Amino acid sequence: MAFEGLADRLQGTMQKIRGKGKVNEADVKEMMREVRLALLEADVNFKVVKDFVKRVSERAVGQEVLKSLTPGQQVIKVVKEELTELMGGEQSKIAVSTRPPTVIMMVGLQGAGKTTTTGKLANLLRKKYNRQPMLVAADIYRPAAIKQLETLGKQINMPVFSLGDQVSPVEIAKQSIEKAKEDHHDYVLIDTAGRLHIDENLMDELKDIKDLTKPDEIFLVVDAMTGQDAVNVAQSFNEQLGLTGVVLTKLDGDTRGGAALSIRSVTNTPIKFVGMGEKMDALEAFHPERMASRILGMGDVLTLIEKAQMNVDEDKAKELEKKMRTASFTFDDFLEQLGQVRKMGPLDDLLKMLPGANKIKGMDNLSIDEKQIGHVEAIIRSMTLQEKEHPEVINSGRKKRIAKGSGRSIQEVNRLLKQFEDMKKMMKQFTNMPKGKKKGFKLP
Ligand code: GDP
Numbered sequence: 001m002a003f004e005g006l007a008d009r010l011q012g013t014m015q016k017i018r019g020k021g022k023v024n025e026a027d028v029k030e031m032m033r034e035v036r037l038a039l040l041e042a043d044v045n046f047k048v049v050k051d052f053v054k055r056v057s058e059r060a061v062g063q064e065v066l067k068s069l070t071p072g073q074q075v076i077k078v079v080k081e082e083l084t085e086l087m088g089g090e091q092s093k094i095a096v097s098t099r100p101p102t103v104i105m106m107v108g109l110q111g112a113g114k115t116t117t118t119g120k121l122a123n124l125l126r127k128k129y130n131r132q133p134m135l136v137a138a139d140i141y142r143p144a145a146i147k148q149l150e151t152l153g154k155q156i157n158m159p160v161f162s163l164g165d166q167v168s169p170v171e172i173a174k175q176s177i178e179k180a181k182e183d184h185h186d187y188v189l190i191d192t193a194g195r196l197h198i199d200e201n202l203m204d205e206l207k208d209i210k211d212l213t214k215p216d217e218i219f220l221v222v223d224a225m226t227g228q229d230a231v232n233v234a235q236s237f238n239e240q241l242g243l244t245g246v247v248l249t250k251l252d253g254d255t256r257g258g259a260a261l262s263i264r265s266v267t268n269t270p271i272k273f274v275g276m277g278e279k280m281d282a283l284e285a286f287h288p289e290r291m292a293s294r295i296l297g298m299g300d301v302l303t304l305i306e307k308a309q310m311n312v313d314e315d316k317a318k319e320l321e322k323k324m325r326t327a328s329f330t331f332d333d334f335l336e337q338l339g340q341v342r343k344m345g346p347l348d349d350l351l352k353m354l355p356g357a358n359k360i361k362g363m364d365n366l367s368i369d370e371k372q373i374g375h376v377e378a379i380i381r382s383m384t385l386q387e388k389e390h391p392e393v394i395n396s397g398r399k400k401r402i403a404k405g406s407g408r409s410i411q412e413v414n415r416l417l418k419q420f421e422d423m424k425k426m427m428k429q430f431t432n433m434p435k436g437k438k439k440g441f442k443l444p
Helices: 004-018 023-041 047-059 069-088 115-130 145-156 169-182 200-213 228-241 258-267 288-295 301-311 314-325 331-344 347-351 370-381 385-389 394-405 410-432
Strands: 104-108 132-137 187-191 217-223 245-249 271-275 284-285
Touching: 004 023, 004 069, 004 217, 004 288, 023 047, 023 069, 023 200, 047 069, 047 132, 047 258, 069 258, 069 288, 115 145, 115 187, 115 245, 115 271, 115 301, 132 145, 132 258, 132 347, 169 200, 169 271, 187 314, 200 228, 217 228, 245 258, 258 271, 301 347, 331 370, 331 385, 370 410, 394 410
Parallel strands: 104 187, 104 217, 132 187, 217 245, 245 271
Antiparallel strands: 271 284
8 A cells, every 4th residue: 555654653652642733843843753764764866855854843932822722633635735745736637739639758867667657647638537548569679579569458348559679669650640630539658668777878869759749648567666766867868868657566565655755745746647556547636735644544535436436337326325225226336336336446455545544543454355345246246137136035055055156154144144134224214304314414
């Protein structure tokens, strides 16, 4: 999980100051000592840490905190604002050319996740922004890079432009843009060559592609888990090419967060997207404020809602709502819901986006076990159509058969039937409630 170590330490520190009715300089000093250590341990660039601590300290002993009625909370607000600022403040949006296609050059070292990210970005552009991207295979050196992009293209049903590995990348890029115009694609994503290290040949080739295509964006893909190395790579690429944005991959496995917190300050280049997993839908637009909120345990409900919106089929959602209203919700609908939730990503990652989730005792070993969902699915799949639609017909003989078919125990089958029954009762109560009362059902 992203930023886990840092989040734990900072949240512990903030907890101590949260409820304080009075905050004096000594309190702030003590808190900032802990914040400093937490950031250094998270592998944040030392100069960035120094500046951050200085800015927060100045504000925290200033008027805006001392005069406030809840100084403890005010200090936390300052920390959150400065963390947000550190990561770039406002969300940095992707360019849209007034003369399509918008050209995006994807650059980076081998293994950073460049090819995967090119696919993910095309997928996101189509799903979230309703665009028609085309992928371009211009990495002619790494064996299998072209094939990899073509396979990804097939997987997400996206066209891939390729001229094999005997034509120069500059020529490939040039022809791809002509082709995109012909076929009315509004985005062209060029997957350029990577190397193990930054070298002159690579930079020269990238500069040539840049000069010829005049890209609207040059995105550097870097691996968050490499910490300060990622920051150094970003600095070199920026000096030589002039980046317009960074895509930070593998944030799902980065418990420290050093790169995410340092890149913007050190290179003055915004992080535009973050990779949160290997799957094609595991790319998110980067929102500094939401990320700061997550790090401080205040949750990220907005991203959660967006994920839901992107994954839920609107027609199906409407149909489901109707079924809930008329209480004709069946086990098949239930199965479908589980599938929808699963598409959004690992459940415990989703739960961690809820405010205060870290404070729920025993959250770590809570039974939001993916396996258990699999068991529930197996039980439902072992039911006949009639049983799924009218669970009341399930007698003990049928229960035995379902248990056997799904490889689960009769107790588990009973538990699921009971839960389903309870859920339906709840839906009925909810749908029978007078309108005014329903308003109370708000997101946390
Ligand atoms: P390239 O050499 O830079 O083109 O790298 P690839 O696109 O081939 O990716 C290298 C590896 O990193 C692959 O196994 C990807 O699945 C993996 N990867 C890429 N992005 C992410 C991410 O955001 N999270 C995780 N966990 N893995 C990723």
